[in-house]
Amino acid sequence: MKKTHGDSVTQKEGQVTLSEGDFLFINCTYSTTGYPTLFWYVQYPGEGPQLLFQVTTANNKGKNRGFEALYDKGTTSFHLEKASVQESDSAVYYCALSDTVAETTGGAEHKV
Template identity: 75%
Template sequence: MNSSPGLVTVMLLLLGRTHGDSVTQREGEVTLSEGDLLTINCTYTASVYPTLFWYIQYPGEGPQLLLKAAKANDKGVNKGFEAKYHKETTSFHLQKASVQESDSAVYYCA
């Protein structure tokens, strides 16, 4: 993923469905300016309340666990990223207040 100086590119991929449970996130490439708010939406459907994860994959590397939450109202926080487990809206949206060029990566909700 090549980006111009001062731009941040994130790829959003949808992971498959497993045993009737699934996550849905926006797919495609998003380009932001450094300092912008990054928000990647993720919603889930599950028969029970799942543990939720965000993974990050930097260019040329394998996916790495970024953060997770195991129960409703938990908030995962790591490296300036955060995601709150909202049971009512079945969501686990990833945010970073001030995105940097070094955040250019592929992000997976699971």
């Protein structure tokens, strides 16, 4: 976890190992004084990070390839979920936030 200008994101999990078809849940909570844009990035083995999705408005959901996360202003959370993971989903997943002055990221590895 990195803090800049009072904004931060926290991911509790490190490596997560699941079997095919399992439900994926990666915790992400944030702390900020404003209304940041929230992001999930995915980094597959041997590749650079790529944007999975971003959400700019509180209480909206980001969705891509079966992954989704709700930008929950009430609980300051942006948890990543997928109903049924595949082996191809093995990667490192990063939760991030940005506003006009700072960007912060945290990472969690997920293996199937």
